[in-house]
Amino acid sequence: MHMRRVTVLIADDHGILRQGLRKMLELDDNLEIVGEAENGIQAIALAKRLRPNIVLMDIKMPLLDGLEATREVVKVLPDTKVLILSGHNEAEYVKRAAESNAAGYLLKQATIHELHRAIWQVQKGKKVFRTSISRRSNGPEPQPSRRPAPLLQKVVHLTSRELEVLRLIAQGKANKETAAELGIGIKTVEKHREHLMEKLNIHETAGLTRYAMVAGIIEGR
Numbered sequence: 742m743h744m745r746r747v748t749v750l751i752a753d754d755h756g757i758l759r760q761g762l763r764k765m766l767e768l769d770d771n772l773e774i775v776g777e778a779e780n781g782i783q784a785i786a787l788a789k790r791l792r793p794n795i796v797l798m799d800i801k802m803p804l805l806d807g808l809e810a811t812r813e814v815v816k817v818l819p820d821t822k823v824l825i826l827s828g829h830n831e832a833e834y835v836k837r838a839a840e841s842n843a844a845g846y847l848l849k850q851a852t853i854h855e856l857h858r859a860i861w862q863v864q865k866g867k868k869v870f871r872t873s874i875s876r877r878s879n880g881p882e883p884q885p886s887r888r889p890a891p892l893l894q895k896v897v898h899l900t901s902r903e904l905e906v907l908r909l910i911a912q913g914k915a916n917k918e919t920a921a922e923l924g925i926g927i928k929t930v931e932k933h934r935e936h937l938m939e940k941l942n943i944h945e946t947a948g949l950t951r952y953a954m955v956a957g958i959i960e961g962r
Contacts, residue, residue, distance in 0.1 A: 747771060747772050747773070747860070747864050748773050748792075749774050749797060750774075750778065750787055750791060751777045754799065755799075762797065765856075775791045782804045782805045785805070788818055789818065795821070796814055796822070798810060798823050799826060801829075807825060807827075808837055808841045811825065812841045825845065825846045826847055827848065827849065828848065828849045834846075844868060844869065845868060845869030902933060903936060906923070909923070910953075911952075916930045916934070
């Protein structure tokens with residue numbers, strides 16, 4: 742007997758983050774991404790139409806913020822759980838998320854493993870409110886070398902130019918070809934490549950290509 746898939750709606754105004762989340766979550770056969778919203782009003786409309794089990798909701802979005810959208814989704818769809826995925830770790834945001842009847846609050850600096858775990862806990866009816874503040878108060882962090890790389894954070898903090906360079910590198914373009922396509926100098930391309938490797942802690946082209954595929958920047962071959 743097959744486990745019923747958990748359906749997920751992603752609401753965030755950053756397209757690259759939505760694509761990265763989709764790619765990473767779809768690696769779990771038990772999760773199904775049913776839609777993407779880029780603002781709070783669209784999130785409510787899609788939630789009403791698609792009736793997902795889980796909504797991953799950003800806070801800062803155009804037209805209507807994520808907390809207002811959360812209140813509305815929970816009110817009209819009591820069986821849908823909203824997990825806030827935010828870059829803000831201030832206690833005030835966590836408090837307001839709880840008051841909006843969110844089922845959980847997770848920072849975008851979380852690893853994909855932590856996000857998976859939060860989704861399944863929320864789906865089982867548990868409340869999951871985790872921030873770096875609460876983690877620090879519960880004792881020392883695990884050894885950094887043993888922690889998985891924070892993929893979500895990596896996706897968020899690349900500039901649009903770095904993303905363009907990464908896409909072309911992943912497509913097999915040499916520095917000269919990348920420079921010509923973007924209309925910039927070869928030395929500028931080399932600088933962007935250095936920054937990418939430093940930010941992502943990936944130091945070879947094959948690794949950058951794998952990352953671009955997982956993050957949804959290029960299609961997997």
